[in-house]
Amino acid sequence: MKSPFLIRSGATWIAVLVTAVVWTAIVALLASIERQAVQGTRHDLANLARLFDEHVSRLVRSTDVAMVAMRRTLEGDAAGFRLEAWLAQNAGLIEDLPQIGVIDARGILVATSVGPLPARIDLSDREHFRVHAEAGGADRLxxxxxxxGRASGKYTIQLTRPYRDKDGRFQFDGLDSMLAYNLSVREAGIGTGYAYNVAAGDNSDIFISSSLIPVNGRLVCPSGSLPASFTIQGFDATAQYRYAMVTEQFSSKDGTFTIMVSKAGEWIFTATAQGFYQSEERSITVAETGGEVELPLTEGARLNGRVLSTGNNEPLPNINITLHWPAGIQDKDAQKSKASSRNASTSFGESSGEIMMSGFGGRYSTSSSSKTNGGQAAYASTDSLGRFSFDSLEPGTYTLRAVVGQKTIEEGITLGTGETKHDVFVDIGAILAITVTAQSNEPILQPRVSLSVLNDQGEPQSGIGVSQLDSAPGRLRYAGIEPGKYRVTVQAEGYAPAYQDVTLAAGDNPLAFTLEQGCFVRGIVTMSDGSAIPQQMYVRVTDPNAPPQGRNGSNQNIVGINGTEGRFNLGPLSPGVKTIEVVSYQYSRSDPNDPYRSRFKTTLTLVAGDNLCDMSVEPGCLLTITVFDEAGNVIRNAIDVRPLDMNTAAMYSGSCRGPGQPAVIEVLDAGRYSVTANGGGSNLLASTIEVYAHQGINDISVTLFAGNCVRITQVMDNSQAKAAGLQVGDLIVTYNGQNVTSINDLSTFRKQVPDNQPASVVVDRNGAILTFDIKGGYIGVNGESARR
Structure with missing residues (x-):
């Protein structure tokens, strides 16, 4: 019979509870110090303090010796360990200890030297348990x-050391005794194991089998210098799309590593490391027993620099930098070049070119790389001192591009191994310095600024991009603006928007805004017949006296309506007379350039704060569309409605508003429409029906059916499917005897068969049932769910 306190667990902790003796000794010494102080100077208090320190230190050391001795016995024979026997054999070690015990991995005191436990004592919340449970097995006193103390009821000092069970034992508690469970374990670098249908309370061993295959590798560098840390990625060379199947980081002085892959076959491996680039990818064939790979790394180039204004050498922060490399430099999918943006609160060492990022502990922040027409590009952004950095580049000639608002600078630059320093100078054109305050002269903290170019008629055209150099409460500064005429619009939460039409010249252009408290329009929209609010119905506010604003020259504000309650909330707006409308987003034959149809219109004089406005709308042609599955359950799906009798490509969209609720879509013109209910990502197939919409409510239902096969839409070249004779339009019915109802089914089933094992595909080709013999793994088809 197993020891009652020896827990089958991945981690069992020894807890030595030093209670009365330690605390009593401390109290006695303190009382002695007090008596000596009262009696006079018979002893120096400093000597008493040293005596106190020596006594406590000796007691702690002797306690730790006892704990280490108990742990050594446990490690030697955990299954046969008995606390009573150990106490008898080690009486000399514990003569000064009032209590020594064992806490299990759950935090339960399971054994103690003071005798049987009267009740369950849970110590999982105590610091002396948690400090070890949360330390990942670190061995410390x-x-x-x-x-x-929960056992003694007295104040105690606890000393603890961890003990980790080396026998691989485990235990689950609190399980339902009426149920059975499936168990699984995965040990990194070893493999996986499973135990199925294990009854609660049973003992079950799990044997780990190496389902993962080891690939041993090493990095080589022509200079002999290797990175201290690096990342290895493995790609399935036979996969249709390239993505990393396994990624692992390593720290190895000699550049060796072992990475585990999921299957045998063709694999591509890449290595990335700061300061290095991979000159070529390596493809190897991994056998069932493993494989070996050697990955070449070469010391790379590093580019550090600043972006400065040509006028006064002012550093320009928050500037986007792009480094383009030509197609002649090898594919950077393998190189994974890094770009870094400097952090504002960093220290810069000119000798080493290093910037340690505050709050992160890493040296660089990695940015993305992407393909361009001429090759690829890496990206960075300057810090508050205008600095940027690119790392791990292949030496060669690149194009460096800096974008400051409307200004773009491109330069060719040749990088060699090691660091290259290069500053970029930009003519930043007009600088817009804006101050934004409230009517109380208080700065507004987070204003939003937009610029639009004005045409010769003073009308705003498209907006422009600008670069923000710096900001402070109520102050913003933008650069990279071409001199000219602009409309500057400022908005802030709770304030009415404001704008100014200005002519900006090269250099500084100060501009001040004082924002008024905003006006808000709130209310409820109802249909006059009590029907539900249709989707794609909105409230629009227009200022008839204001010039057009915004990217599209619109002086309108539009907001949606809550479909269940009809509520709306518009603002902040400027005070004054406004036109309030309820509009529907619909095709209009009378005005095809205006997507909105006015349904109700009124005027309202707005004042700061809330302005109430309730409106009632006459209904048009309401389509209430309910979607069912083949079992008759109401389901929630997206719905599209298209007119059939009108010369337009307009489409009205909506969706069921909740479980058991129909979609409510309004079309103003009576006539024929097609209604399409989409599958919504499920295995249900889309269905389209034709309806005639008349004035008032039109109740419509659509039933969706599940797919029972997959229609092939594409057959890949040089694939199993192509070689076997599968064709576009074939309906895949089964894969290896399993029914296929979706492309996900097909993907799942084919992964269950090893690449070198036989498999079969049954298809329906124009009513004829055909069987094709293939191998497991990648088939080489794309498809969609269908119904035979």
């Missing part, structure tokens, strides 16, 4: 603060 912990001495607690005085706490009230």
């Amino acid at each position: 912990f001495v607690s603060k005085p706490v009230l």
Whole structure:
């Protein structure tokens, strides 16, 4: 019979509870110090303090010796360990200890030297347990603060050391005794194991089998210098799309590593490391027993620089930098070049070119790389001192591009191994310095600024991009603006928007805004017949006296309506007379350039704060569309409605508003429409029906059916499917005897068969049932769910 306190667990902790003796000794010494102080100077208090320190230190050391001795016995024979026997054999070690015990991995005191436990004592919340449970198995002695002991009921000091069960034992508690469970374990670098249908309370061993295959590799560098840390990625060379199947980071002085892959076959491996680039990818064939790969790394180029204004050498922060490399430099999918943006709160060492990022502990922040027409590009952004950095580049000639608002600078630059310093100078054109305050002269903290070019008639055209150099409460500064005429619009939460038409010249252009408290329009929209609010119905506010604003020259504000309650909320707006409308987003034959149809219109004089406006709308042709599955359950799906009798490509969209609720879509013109209910990502197939919409409510239902096969839409060249004779339009019915109802089914089933094992595909080709013999793994088809 197993020891009652020896827990089958991945981690069992020894807890030595030093209670009365330690605390009593401390109290006695303190009382002695007090008596000596009262009696006079018979002893020096400093000597008493040293005596106190030596006594406590000796007690802690002797306690730790006892704990280490108990742990050594446990490690030697955990299954046969008996606390009573150990105490008898080690009486000399514990003569000064009032209590020594064992806490299991759950935090339960399971054994103690003071005798049988009267009740379950849970210590999982105590610091002397948690400090080890949360330390990942680190071996250290912990001495607690005085706490009230749950076993003794007295204040005690706890000393603890961890013990990790090396026998691979485990235990689950709190399981339902009426149920059975499936167990699984995965040990990194070893493999996986499973135990199925294990009844609660049973003992079950799990044997780990190496389902993962080891690939041993090493990095080589012509210079002999290797990175201290690096990342290895493995790609399935036979996969249709390239993505990393396994990624792992390593720290290895000699550049060796072992990475585990999921299957045998063709694999591509890449290595990335700061300061290095991979000159070529390596493709190897991994056998069932493993494989070996050697990955070449070459010391790379590093580019550090600043972006400065040509006028006064002012550093330009928050500037986007792009480094383009030509197609002649090898594919950077393998190189994974890094770009870094400097952090504002960093220190810069000119000798080493290093910037340590505050709050991160890493040296660089990695940016993305992407393909361009001429090759690829890496991206960075300057810090508050205008600095940027690119790392791990292949030496060669690149194009460096800096974008400051409307200004773009391109330069060719040749990089060699090691660091290259290069500053970029930009003519930043007009600078817009804006101050934004409230009517109380208080700065507004987070204003939003937009610029639009004005045409010769003073009308705003498209907006422009600008670069923000710096900001402070109520102050913003933008650069990279071509001199000319602009409309500057400022908005802020709770304030009415404001704009100014200005002519900006090269250099500084100060501009001040004072924002008024905003006006808000709130209310409820109802249909006059009590029907539900249709989707794609909105409230629009227009200022008839204001010039057009915004990217599209619109002086309108539009907001949606809550479909269940009809509520709306518009603002902040400027005070004054406004036109309030309820509009529907619909095709209009009378005005095809205006997508909105006015349904109700009124005027309202707005004042700061809330302005109430309730409106009632006459209904048009309401389509209430309910979607069912083949079992008759109401389901929630997206719905599209298209007119059939009108010369337009307009489409009205909506969706069921909730479980069991129909979609409500309004069309103003009576006539024929097609209604399409989409599958919504499920295995249900889309269905389209034709309806005639008349004035008032039109109740419509659509039933969707599940797919029972997959229609092939594409057959890949040089694939199993192509070689076997599968064709576009074939309906895949089964794969290896399993029914296929979706492309996900097909993907799942084919992964269950090893690449070198036989498999079969049954298809329906124009009513004829055909069987094709293939191998497991990648088939080489795309498809969609269908119904035979």
